[in-house]
Amino acid sequence: MAEPEFSATGVRIGKRLRSLTRAGQVRISNGRLQLLTSYGSEIDSAPVQAVRASKPWFVPDDRALADVNGTLYLLTLGDHDPAPGQAGPPAARRFIEAVRRAAGRGG
Numbered sequence: 001m002a003e004p005e006f007s008a009t010g011v012r013i014g015k016r017l018r019s020l021t022r023a024g025q026v027r028i029s030n031g032r033l034q035l036l037t038s039y040g041s042e043i044d045s046a047p048v049q050a051v052r053a054s055k056p057w058f059v060p061d062d063r064a065l066a067d068v069n070g071t072l073y074l075l076t077l078g079d080h081d082p083a084p085g086q087a088g089p090p091a092a093r094r095f096i097e098a099v100r101r102a103a104g105r106g107g
Contacts, residue, residue, distance in 0.1 A: 004029040006098035012076035013043060026075060026095065028102050033066070035073060044068045053099040055092055064092035066099075 006028040013024040013035055023038040033051045035043040045068070052067040059065075062078035077092050 005102050006095060008077055008095065012074075014074040014076075015071060020073075026077075028098050031102060033068065033099065033102075035066075035068065035075075044071060044073070048099055048102040049104070051099055051103070053096045055096055062092055064095050066095075 004027050006026070008026045009023070011024045011026050012022050013020045013026075020043055021037045024043065025034075025036040025038070025040070027034045027036065028048060031048055032045055033048050034045040037043060050069070054065050054067075055063075056065060059074070062076055064075045064077065066073045066075055075092070075095065077095055
């Protein structure tokens with residue numbers, strides 16, 4: 001299996017006002033975006049060309065919106081401290097750039 005182009009763990013994934021997981025995973029690999037629970041079960045996935053990722057002005061810096069298959073998800077990519085010896089969680093900007101790069105829309 002190829003190395004993922006983007007991977008983040010400990011991601012809070014929400015839909016509307018409902019939290020789906022507080023420690024989920026976001027992966028971009030082989031041209032697909034996957035939103036996973038902390039146990040690895042798939043919440044949603046789509047080809048990156050069909051995903052719209054954005055950073056609205058009204059949300060904090062650690063959050064991004066992802067439109068996947070017509071469903072809008074709020075991703076919180078940096079609301080916790082990393083474990084000792086681990087790198088910190090990626091910022092929302094890195095996620096948005098990774099989606100754009102993987103979809104061939106620049107970055």
